[in-house]
Amino acid sequence: MIVLQSVTKRYADTAVVDDVSIELGHPGITSVIGANGAGKSTLLSMIGRLLLIDSGTITVDGLDVTTTRGALLARRLAVLRQDNHLTARLTVRDLVAFGRFPHGRGRLGPSDREAIDRAIDYLDLDPVGGRFLDELSGGQRQRAFLAMTLAQDTEYLLLDEPLNSLDLRHCVQTMRLLRRAADDLGKRIVLVLHDINFAAAYSDRIVAMRAGRIHVAGKPTEVITTAVLRQVYGLDIAVDEFGGHPMAIYHL
Amino acid sequence: MPTDTLSQAVTGVAPFVRRHRVCFWILALTGVTVLLVTAYLFTDVTGSWDYVVQLRTRKLAAMLLVAVAVATATVLFQTVTENRILTPAIMGLDALYVLIQTVVVYLFGASALAATDPVLRWTVEIVVLVLFATALFQWIFTGAGRSIHLLVLVGVLFGVLFRSVTHLLQRMIDPAEFVVLQDAFFASFSVSERLLGLSAVTITFAAAGLVLIGRQLDVLVLGRAHAIGLGVHHRQLVAIVFALVSVLVAVSTALVGPITFLGLIVANLAYHLIGSHRHWHTIPAAILLAVIFLVGGHLLLERVFDLGTVLAVVIEFVGGIFFLILVTRKGTR
Amino acid sequence: MIRRIGATPGALVAGVALTAALALVSVFVGVADVTPGSLLRGGPDGEAALLLAATRLPRTIALVLAGAASAIAGLIMQMLVRNRFVEPSTTGTTEAAALGLLVVTVSAPGLPLTGKMAVAIGFALVGTALFLLLLRRLPVRTVILVPLVGIMLGSVIGAVTTFFAYRLDLLQTLDTWLTGDFSGVLRGRYELLWVAFAATAAAWVAADRLTVAGLGRDFTTNLGMHYGRLLALGVTIVATVASVVVVTVGAIPFLGLIVPNIVSLLLGDNARRTIPWVAVVGAAFVLVCDLIGRVLRYPYEIPLGVVAGVVGAAVFLYLLLRSSEHAH
Numbered sequence: 013m014i015v016l017q018s019v020t021k022r023y024a025d026t027a028v029v030d031d032v033s034i035e036l037g038h039p040g041i042t043s044v045i046g047a048n049g050a051g052k053s054t055l056l057s058m059i060g061r062l063l064l065i066d067s068g069t070i071t072v073d074g075l076d077v078t079t080t081r082g083a084l085l086a087r088r089l090a091v092l093r094q095d096n097h098l099t100a101r102l103t104v105r106d107l108v109a110f111g112r113f114p115h116g117r118g119r120l121g122p123s124d125r126e127a128i129d130r131a132i133d134y135l136d137l138d139p140v141g142g143r144f145l146d147e148l149s150g151g152q153r154q155r156a157f158l159a160m161t162l163a164q165d166t167e168y169l170l171l172d173e174p175l176n177s178l179d180l181r182h183c184v185q186t187m188r189l190l191r192r193a194a195d196d197l198g199k200r201i202v203l204v205l206h207d208i209n210f211a212a213a214y215s216d217r218i219v220a221m222r223a224g225r226i227h228v229a230g231k232p233t234e235v236i237t238t239a240v241l242r243q244v245y246g247l248d249i250a251v252d253e254f255g256g257h258p259m260a261i262y263h264l
Numbered sequence: 265m266p267t268d269t270l271s272q273a274v275t276g277v278a279p280f281v282r283r284h285r286v287c288f289w290i291l292a293l294t295g296v297t298v299l300l301v302t303a304y305l306f307t308d309v310t311g312s313w314d315y316v317v318q319l320r321t322r323k324l325a326a327m328l329l330v331a332v333a334v335a336t337a338t339v340l341f342q343t344v345t346e347n348r349i350l351t352p353a354i355m356g357l358d359a360l361y362v363l364i365q366t367v368v369v370y371l372f373g374a375s376a377l378a379a380t381d382p383v384l385r386w387t388v389e390i391v392v393l394v395l396f397a398t399a400l401f402q403w404i405f406t407g408a409g410r411s412i413h414l415l416v417l418v419g420v421l422f423g424v425l426f427r428s429v430t431h432l433l434q435r436m437i438d439p440a441e442f443v444v445l446q447d448a449f450f451a452s453f454s455v456s457e458r459l460l461g462l463s464a465v466t467i468t469f470a471a472a473g474l475v476l477i478g479r480q481l482d483v484l485v486l487g488r489a490h491a492i493g494l495g496v497h498h499r500q501l502v503a504i505v506f507a508l509v510s511v512l513v514a515v516s517t518a519l520v521g522p523i524t525f526l527g528l529i530v531a532n533l534a535y536h537l538i539g540s541h542r543h544w545h546t547i548p549a550a551i552l553l554a555v556i557f558l559v560g561g562h563l564l565l566e567r568v569f570d571l572g573t574v575l576a577v578v579i580e581f582v583g584g585i586f587f588l589i590l591v592t593r594k595g596t597r
Numbered sequence: 598m599i600r601r602i603g604a605t606p607g608a609l610v611a612g613v614a615l616t617a618a619l620a621l622v623s624v625f626v627g628v629a630d631v632t633p634g635s636l637l638r639g640g641p642d643g644e645a646a647l648l649l650a651a652t653r654l655p656r657t658i659a660l661v662l663a664g665a666a667s668a669i670a671g672l673i674m675q676m677l678v679r680n681r682f683v684e685p686s687t688t689g690t691t692e693a694a695a696l697g698l699l700v701v702t703v704s705a706p707g708l709p710l711t712g713k714m715a716v717a718i719g720f721a722l723v724g725t726a727l728f729l730l731l732l733r734r735l736p737v738r739t740v741i742l743v744p745l746v747g748i749m750l751g752s753v754i755g756a757v758t759t760f761f762a763y764r765l766d767l768l769q770t771l772d773t774w775l776t777g778d779f780s781g782v783l784r785g786r787y788e789l790l791w792v793a794f795a796a797t798a799a800a801w802v803a804a805d806r807l808t809v810a811g812l813g814r815d816f817t818t819n820l821g822m823h824y825g826r827l828l829a830l831g832v833t834i835v836a837t838v839a840s841v842v843v844v845t846v847g848a849i850p851f852l853g854l855i856v857p858n859i860v861s862l863l864l865g866d867n868a869r870r871t872i873p874w875v876a877v878v879g880a881a882f883v884l885v886c887d888l889i890g891r892v893l894r895y896p897y898e899i900p901l902g903v904v905a906g907v908v909g910a911a912v913f914l915y916l917l918l919r920s921s922e923h924a925h
Contacts, residue, residue, distance in 0.1 A: 060489075060492065060493060061492050061493075062488075062489055062492055062493075081495075081497075082492065082495035082496055082497050083495035084495070085495060086493065086494050086495030087495070090493060091489070091492075091493040092493070093489050093490075096487075096490075097487070098485065098486065098487065100485040100535075100541040101539065101541070102485070102541055106541065107486075110482075110483060110486060110490070110494060111494070113479075113483050113494045113495065113496075114494055114495040117478075117479060117480075119479075161493075164494070413739055413741040413742045413745055414741045414917065416741075416745055417682075417741050417744060417745045417748075417917060418914065418917055418918065420745070420748055421910055421913055421914045421917065422914070424850070424906065424910045425907065425910035425911060425914065427906075428850075428903065428906030428907040428909075428910055429907055431776075431903045431906065431907075432899065432903050432904065432906075432907050435894065435897070435899045435900075435903060436893070436894055436899070577756050577759050577760045577763065578756075578760070580752060580753075580755075580756040580759075581753055581756035581757060581760070584749050584750075584752045584753035584756060585753055587749050588731065588746065588749055588750065588753070591735065591742065591745070591746060591749075592731065592734045592735055592736070592746075593736070
């Protein structure tokens with residue numbers, strides 16, 4: 013499990029993440045929702061060692077993220093962010109191969125090649141494996157990066173707003189894919205989402221943040237309610253049900 | 265349609281083609297290098313063969329060392345700073361080197377300095393420069409979210425500042441003393457064998473350091489976030505690379521003075537030709553290109569155009585235009 | 598607080614008075630004995646009075662003119678390009694003027710100073726036009742990229758100049774053009790600076806229109822003005838000032854950049870109100886730098902360009918890093 017204890021991050025005087033204690037990484041998909049500036053991405057960045065923690069501790073399966081060797085953590089936890097701009101021209105296969113870096117420190121053995129093939133296959137990237145990333149569409153590029161994190165072969169997978177700048181079709185594809193990875197491969201996925209209905213439809217747990225703190229955490233039916241959404245987003249939103257999932261009607 | 269099928273065909277065998285592309289270019293560049301070096305050493309010899317060849321060998325050794333240092337430093341620097349238009353020399357390191365020398369003279373006077381052993385002086389200057397440069401890089405580059413263009417401009421301005429302060433201090437030193445001093449300074453640096461040896465040893469150590477970092481460097485091309493996610497100790501790695509870059513640039517500046525844009529040109533050409541992100545491929549290619557540029561440039565300017573020592577100016581001219589092309593093209597951020 | 602005080606006419610008068618006081622000090626600093634006392638003793642034909650008229654007064658006048666004109670030229674460039682970090686030495690203008698001067702010195706050494714200046718202005722115009730063309734080709738026009746491109750263009754032009762200067766054994770001469778130095782200013786050798794001053798006066802009159810031109814072709818045309826003509830006017834003023842300063846006293850790096858920025862930090866961005874302040878602060882800045890250069894290593898002089906280079910680069914760096922912190 014990913015365990016956070018009294019984790020705080022401040023910029024100047026404002027605490028962006030304020031004394032948060034929570035366990036993340038239950039089996040299946042956990043979505044983190046909340047308004048802009050609620051501290052979702054900051055929280056994820058601290059778990060992923062991209063930001064220093066001001067106070068408190070974060071452990072992954074008992075390993076403290078600030079003191080444990082990077083390679084060891086990288087075999088348990090993969091992080092994917094959305095600013096995937098690269099200066100170098102890489103092919104899809106090159107990129108996916110990087111996912112094996114924590115295992116072989118850059119040397120690829122037969123088992124690494126297998127893992128790479130599996131990841132490429134799993135994301136249907138076979139036809140474009142030799143293409144350069146800048147020749148792909150946005151959705152394909154997104155899948156290539158996902159393949160890299162799959163090749164990393166970790167139990168936990170952290171994604172920061174994976175649906176950003178994707179069209180509806182690719183959004184749905186991505187969410188279905190993550191669901192599949194959670195069910196078939198036993199991945200424990202934590203992702204930051206803006207669309208609360210995607211969160212409601214695909215998650216096993218939802219964590220709602222407000223002003224740097226955890227507001228509620230629980231099953232989708234417990235979090236996606238008119239009362240909670242009012243407190244989190246400051247809006248009155250009707251919640252209906254469809255196919256067993258709560259659906260927020262916020263367009264009307 | 266035809267181009268489409270063609271590209272399909274090409275991408276199908278891409279790994280094969282690419283492996284050979286790297287081999288091809290490395291071999292081709294090596295060939296050109298050998299050719300140029302031979303031409304440089306053995307053509308157009310007037311007077312004593314032994315003397316001329318020996319003199320040229322020494323000069324050639326200096327060029328080779330500089331090529332290794334500048335090319336390696338630039339590729340490393342660009343990897344760490346995640347861009348392709350920045351070079352350590354644009355950051356004013358060469359100007360800093362001259363400034364450090366001037367400050368030493370200003371503080372301790374020329375006579376005291378002339379008395380010290382040149383090797384000791386060289387060592388101290390290199391150490392001071394490396395400390396300064398590493399601190400400067402750390403300060404500038406660890407500030408999150410700064411645009412790459414800002415960093416280049418800040419670097420350029422640091423260069424201007426260093427040069428201005430140097431000018432100022434030079435005027436503050438007694439004019440008569442300064443002239444004497446300037447001779448003592450630069451004469452000792454004109455390719456003495458001891459200095460060449462020292463530089464070679466230093467560069468070898470830096471290269472050894474590079475081998476230790478090894479493949480972690482390749483992961484850096486994915487950017488900071490991915491590198492950390494893949495288990496690279498980013499902060500430590502960047503600090504090490506900055507230190508290596510400082511050493512390399514310091515050594516090359518001490519040997520021949522500033523050649524600001526050479527690294528920029530050879531690094532970008534190397535990426536373009538090799539088409540690989542592996543440092544194991546790009547750095548050798550960049551080094552070979554640097555040798556070709558330096559030796560070829562010397563041949564062309566000295567023997568063909570009889571222009572003597574203006575290579576630095578020509579590199580500045582070509583490199584400046586190259587830089588402008590790079591930034592006016594798309595995709596440099 | 599400062600903004601409100603700065604807006605009053607009284608403050609401007611005080612600023613002018615302070616600058617005048619600096620100018621007075623500047624007149625009486627030097628190796629030769631020129632003081633109010635020696636002036637009174639010697640009378641109108643005494644040695645002190647002669648010195649005053651021949652070197653001291655011309656020098657101080659040249660300082661004030663060059664300072665005010667350069668600062669305003671910088672401001673105009675900033676309005677036209679809509680970028681805080683441009684001025685003749687970050688747009689290739691100064692370097693182009695120096696190249697022109699080199700060309701005319703070699704090809705027509707007998708030409709009078711005005712002729713040389715005309716050639717320098719021509720080159721400066723071409724250099725600036727080249728810069729503006731390059732800007733159009735930039736895929737993204739960030740605040741920082743604009744001066745960067747200008748500085749690089751300047752160094753390319755500078756490399757050409759250095760190459761020929763080296764071939765023609767004129768590096769020493771080139772160095773004096775590129776380093777502002779007022780120690781050689783004499784009566785009869787600085788008067789061209791009045792041309793620069795006149796050009797900046799024209800800028801004052803056209804300030805509003807130049808601001809509009811900075812907002813772009815569409816905006817300008819929409820207001821019924823001729824964009825091309827305004828742009829040409831602005832660029833001509835800038836090129837003229839930069840060339841005249843290079844020809845008469847040598848380049849003063851970053852002056853046109855830092856003065857308008859400092860004034861804008863203190864007083865805001867209303868061009869009408871700030872132009873007189875930019876002129877006054879520019880003159881004062883140059884007077885102070887010159888004084889520093891004269892006393893720092895008395896009786897030797899350190900050229901103004903050297904002092905201004907240190908101060909200018911440091912202040913420019915400060916402004917840059919400050920603005921980048923504000924952006925976050």
